[in-house]
Amino acid sequence: MLATTMTNTEESAPAPSEESETLKFKWGKMRGKGGKKKDTQFYESFTLDGVDYELFDTVYVQNGFAEPSIGKIIKIWETPTVEKLRKIKVQWFFRPCQISRFLNGVKIYYNELFFACGDGPEVASINSLESIAGKCNVVCISKDARNPRLSDETVWRAEFVFHRYFDVGKHKILEEVDDKIVGIGVKNLFNKMA
Structure with a gap:
């Protein structure tokens, strides 16, 4: 088992607390409906606080946990239940301390993260939308074309950098990946055009 500080199952996180229900919330662009009964609403965006x-x-x-986890939002939806639970699926980044036993001889930047990929429960998890503590x-x-x-200034000002991946099934650091290994499409990991 990896030393993680994140929820590492595909199960839903607990319902939002009373405190989180006071957050200001608004859905953004709708993506479509899905689920078993085609009654789950998927979204591309939302506004929280x-x-x-x-x-x-x-x-x-x-x-x-004391230190929040870091990840990419890969799915956003609202359940069709009476409570209308808002959910996100997050694909995780690992801090070096979380995968340190697999980093023998690997030089890392002081603020480097490794994007989770491959097969395994530590790649992604489902959380309540209200568990978001802010943007990172x-x-x-990556030198990928x-x-x-x-x-240089933008890179220097970044909280974190990444250019490598951690395959959770094989416990390996990867320099390059394809869409199949990443699952969300490599283009969704690269920097957005300004």
Whole structure:
């Protein structure tokens, strides 16, 4: 088992607390309906407490640990139940301390993260939308030709950088991946064009 500080199952997180219900919330662009009965509503965006979020944004997720987890939003929806629970699926980044036993001889940046990929429960999890604790500024420093280059100042100001991946099933650091291994499409990991 990996040393993780994130929810590491595909099960739903607990219902939002009373405190989170006081947050200001508004749905953004709808994506469509799905689920077994085609009554689950999927979205591309939402606003939570005055901050706009979209699919593939990188966020902090508070899940009961002292340090919030960091991940990319890969799915957003509302359940058709009476409570109308708002959910997000997040694909995780690992901090070096979480995968340290697999980093022997690997040089890392002081603020580097590794994007979870491959097969395993630690790749992604489902959380309440209200578990988001804010946006996280992670920039991709991959030299892949498809990744838009950023100024040195932008990279320097970033909270975190990433350019490598951690395959949770094989316990390996990967320099490059394809869409099949990442699951969400490599283009959704690269920097957005300004």
